[in-house]
Amino acid sequence: MSNVLSVLKERVSANNFDFTKTISEADIKEIVSYATEAPSSFNIQHWRFVAVNDKAVQEKLKAAAYNQKKVADCSVTFVIFGDVNGVDKLALAYEPMLKAGAMDKATFDGMLGMANGMYKGNAQGCRDEAIRSGSLAAMNLMIAAQAKGFISAPMIGFDPAAVSKLLGAPANLVPVIMISVGHAAPGNWPRKPRFSTDKVLSFNSYKESF
Amino acid sequence: MSNVLSVLKERVSANNFDFTKTISEADIKEIVSYATEAPSSFNIQHWRFVAVNDKAVQEKLKAAAYNQKKVADCSVTFVIFGDVNGVDKLALAYEPMLKAGAMDKATFDGMLGMANGMYKGNAQGCRDEAIRSGSLAAMNLMIAAQAKGFISAPMIGFDPAAVSKLLGAPANLVPVIMISVGHAAPGNWPRKPRFSTDKVLSFNSYKESF
Numbered sequence: 001m002s003n004v005l006s007v008l009k010e011r012v013s014a015n016n017f018d019f020t021k022t023i024s025e026a027d028i029k030e031i032v033s034y035a036t037e038a039p040s041s042f043n044i045q046h047w048r049f050v051a052v053n054d055k056a057v058q059e060k061l062k063a064a065a066y067n068q069k070k071v072a073d074c075s076v077t078f079v080i081f082g083d084v085n086g087v088d089k090l091a092l093a094y095e096p097m098l099k100a101g102a103m104d105k106a107t108f109d110g111m112l113g114m115a116n117g118m119y120k121g122n123a124q125g126c127r128d129e130a131i132r133s134g135s136l137a138a139m140n141l142m143i144a145a146q147a148k149g150f151i152s153a154p155m156i157g158f159d160p161a162a163v164s165k166l167l168g169a170p171a172n173l174v175p176v177i178m179i180s181v182g183h184a185a186p187g188n189w190p191r192k193p194r195f196s197t198d199k200v201l202s203f204n205s206y207k208e209s210f
Numbered sequence: 211m212s213n214v215l216s217v218l219k220e221r222v223s224a225n226n227f228d229f230t231k232t233i234s235e236a237d238i239k240e241i242v243s244y245a246t247e248a249p250s251s252f253n254i255q256h257w258r259f260v261a262v263n264d265k266a267v268q269e270k271l272k273a274a275a276y277n278q279k280k281v282a283d284c285s286v287t288f289v290i291f292g293d294v295n296g297v298d299k300l301a302l303a304y305e306p307m308l309k310a311g312a313m314d315k316a317t318f319d320g321m322l323g324m325a326n327g328m329y330k331g332n333a334q335g336c337r338d339e340a341i342r343s344g345s346l347a348a349m350n351l352m353i354a355a356q357a358k359g360f361i362s363a364p365m366i367g368f369d370p371a372a373v374s375k376l377l378g379a380p381a382n383l384v385p386v387i388m389i390s391v392g393h394a395a396p397g398n399w400p401r402k403p404r405f406s407t408d409k410v411l412s413f414n415s416y417k418e419s420f
Contacts, residue, residue, distance in 0.1 A: 003213060003214060004213060004214045004217045004353065004354075004356075004357035005244060005354060005357050005358075007214045008244045008247045008350055008353065008354060009244070009247055011247065011249075013249045025413075028411075029407050029408075029411065032407050032410070032411045033407045034215060034218045034219070036404045036405065036407065036410060037218045037219055037221070037404065038349060039221075039223045039352075039364045041366050043402045043404075045404060045405055045410070047410060048410050048411075048416070049410055049411040049412075050411075050412055050413070050414070050415065050416050051411060051412075051413050051414070052413075052414055053413065053414070054413075054414045057414045057415075081416070089420055092405075092420065093402075093403075093405065096403045097402065097403060102400075118367075127338075128337075128341055129366070131338055131341045131342055131345070132341055132345045132366070132386065132387065133345075135341070135342045135343075135345035135346050135349070136345050136346075136348065136349045136364075138346065138349075139248060139345070139346045139348075139349035139350055139353075140218055140349055140353075142249075143214065143218065143349075143350075143353065144214075144215060144218060146214075147214035147215055148215075154249045154346075156251050156339070156342070157328075167414075167415050167416045168415045168416045169416040170416075170418070173416070176342065177342065190312075192253045192303075192307065193303075193306045193307060194246045194247065194253075194255060195246065195255055195302075195303065197239050197242050197243045197246065198239075200242070200246060200255070200257060200258050200259055201238075201239065201242045201258075201259040201260075201261060202259075202260055202261075203235075203260070203261050203262075203263065203264075204260070204261070204262055204263070204264045204267045204377075205260065205267075205377050205378045206258070206260050206291070206377045206378045206379040206380075206383070208380070210299055210302065
């Protein structure tokens with residue numbers, strides 16, 4: 001499994017994409033299928049993906065992202081949204097298990113009751129969860145892209161209202177992150193250094209080490 | 211790279227851990243080192259990790275997590291926090307690049323100015339970012355654990371105030387997620403089904419497909 005770990009180390013946020021190269025729809029769908037293997041609270045799957053690969057739309061998206069060149073240069077820019085009302089789709093998510101007998105009706109009802117109790121009327125919790133689930137999926141997406149030989153660039157430097165308007169996303173969808181994916185062009189920066197593990201990790205109680 | 215992709219598919223949120231087995235401190239540190247390979251806004255690295263592997267502390271953590279058995283049964287439960295004041299450590303994060311000449315002083319000052327402009331006084335943005343960065347790291351952590359032959363269980367079902375108090379985490383640290391990691395015991399559920407890619411993905415504009 002060592003090459004799994006090397007992929008985690010090799011992934012680096014890129015800036016320079018080869019704008020002449022494309023990624024097939026089949027590859028885009030495959031990358032998203034791996035993103036959705038992420039876990040989510042109760043398996044709600046708050047994530048919704050818009051793959052922007054039409055150059056005219058990429059240019060508009062770039063304008064909504066402070067003119068970051070990579071948004072339009074890359075082969076596809078994914079906008080990942082998180083649904084703050086995601087819990088409303090939970091019954092649909094469990095339906096296949098209920099029908100297959102992998103989940104009984106009492107468990108189904110119990111899980112739905114717990115999830116509704118946790119999220120209904122809890123606006124901050126719903127937003128947190130939309131961002132958390134969308135971000136878990138985002139990391140999987142970048143790893144899958146890297147594993148398939150592409151490079152990626154995650155961004156939060158964009159105007160969320162402008163992005164939602166451009167893509168026609170309803171108000172219950174929070175833009176979580178934007179990720180450009182494509183083929184490398186020369187001149188990308190090497191990985192930025194990280195704080196050492198000892199600085200960010202402690203055992204059994206929190207220790208401030210900065 | 212196909213085994214990278216298979217690890218993403220094989221990871222499943224587990225419930226049953228072998229409570230007789232441990233994970234070495236070296237392995238715990240290695241897993242966290244991969245988690246910190248995740249990207250973060252401006253490379254702020256909002257994540258802070260507490261690895262709880264003392265059984266007495268695990269029992270208290272379990273009590274703060276609605277008595278979920280796995281919290282104490284597993285070899286180690288990671289609590290990932292996100293620092294809402296993370297931007298205050300950005301100069302420290304860039305210092306090695308500045309010293310090595312990989313970043314000049316003008317870029318250093320410019321990046322710090324942009325980051326402060328984006329986050330200072332923006333409480334919602336700071337919280338969002340703490341959760342986003344912590345979640346990106348969390349996904350890497352689960353993948354690294356899986357790649358090393360362990361199983362994992364992400365949880366948000368816990369009392370955040372009780373967890374912070376137990377571990378002595380200051381108020382600027384938001385508990386983002388809790389992840390139990392360990393060795394599999396029998397009886398874990400298979401992967402829960404996901405919505406099909408076509409249901410959660412559209413091209414160039416958002417399409418509601420539920």
